[in-house]
Amino acid sequence: MTGDARTRNGTEAPRKTGEAAREASEAPRKAVEASRKTAEASRRTAEALTYLSGFGNEHSSEAVPGALPHGRNSPQRVPLGLYAEQLSGSAFTEPRAHNRRSWLYRIRPSAAHPAFTRADNGTLRSAPFTETVPDPNRLRWDPLPEPAAGTDFLAGLWTLGGNGDATRRTGMAVHLYHANSSMERVFSDADGELLIVPEHGGLLLRTEFGLLHVEPGHVALIPRGVRFRVDLLGAASDGGQSPTARGYVCENYGAPFRLPDLGPIGANGLANARDFRAPVAAYEDDGDGGDHGNDGGTAGQVEVVNKFCGNLWTALYDHSPLDVVAWHGSHVPYVYDLRLFNVMGTISYDHPDPSIFTVLTSPSDTPGLAGVDFVVFAPRWLVGEDTFRPPYFHRNVMSEYMGLVEGAYDAKAAGEGGFVPGGGSLHNMMSAHGPDRETFERASAAELRPQKVDDGLAFMFETRWPVTATAQAARAEHLQTGYDDVWRGLQRHFRPADRR
């Protein structure tokens, strides 16, 4: 956007006269320019980042050599005058393979903070979801509308629905976000981990553990309780405009996401552990006037927002809580590039169940029954012989929320008003769905050559319990009407006389 009198969400600014009017019309332009400059600086930071590789590892990292204690976690005096603090994402006693905890060596202990007071939840909602009755209908939404100027990632979170109970650490929530401003404040979620799936615009995540860069086509995970703030990087196509960011978030109240077992697939495949990337330590320090890798600017007071048992709470800290100089452990944030997913599929016949596309799973107490699975429909070849190749018609005891990062999805005809990037669909427990009429007709008649499916990137949050919509989702203007019609007009082809 150039220097004309437009506000940050692109609408005309009201006309005034004289100096005041000039100043008023200058302000949005200045704000746009400032955010663009910040976005450019953040992008440069993001593109220069280095990472640690692996999933569920005992990683370790120090931003200052010698900051990490050796031989013990909690020495009498921590090197460099730091404080030692353990952050536990699992009970102390959970099996070693699933135990998640990290040791943080920080400038001030997290305990040094004032009281939290309640803050407005905005458009964020939590389990239990009781604003509407669970709906057996197939539902589909268009992308979220434009946010008001100055909407950061946290304010931009808009809850579609979910299940379980945040206070019992069961279930999940589906959120979408649409933001146009980088966060000044810091956020942490005691209720669950956050799987962020950007659809438009890159993000720089400044976390207690260091910095992560995530773009559409990648996902990021912020573990339960880890503090972070989000800078918007803008999309390449944004040109001179102030950045906006849009995407999806799965808030997982249950067991931390882990890689699925591979069973007969063998020792490799699906999401490979080495492709998950954790940050290296970087910290903010307001005490000596400088930032050290985590260059977020920290002078003065910092608002810290904590999501706890469904509500937002806020406190004004006198220092940045992103002040971890060194850390080691397994409760760490990470990013993953979905295009690295090693897709398995049939090389004979039939369409395999989409569990074969599971990137991450949050298991429940019942073996094989996930609280939530994160599933990706990544580019792949279809070669099945005498096979209806798109997703089949089905009714599923699991509930399926689907989103689209780009392009089209092979069960639904592409195009406006359909299943579009930034939109989503909900097929709740036992609701009948599958290919739309157009897809059914096309795929039933298609010549079965090897076919590359590489014109889209869709994903699914598949969960053991029905997803109950929030009131705002059930009444949203961007809830599509007439979704059922995509299955209307499926012809009767039954010809008993044809039997052999």
Ligand SMILES: O=C(O)Cc1cc(O)ccc1O
């Ligand atoms: O409903 C969907 O599109 C998701 C899905 C995909 C697939 O390949 C098989 C089953 C399924 O639920």
Ligand SMILES: [Fe+2]
């Ligand atoms: Fe499905």
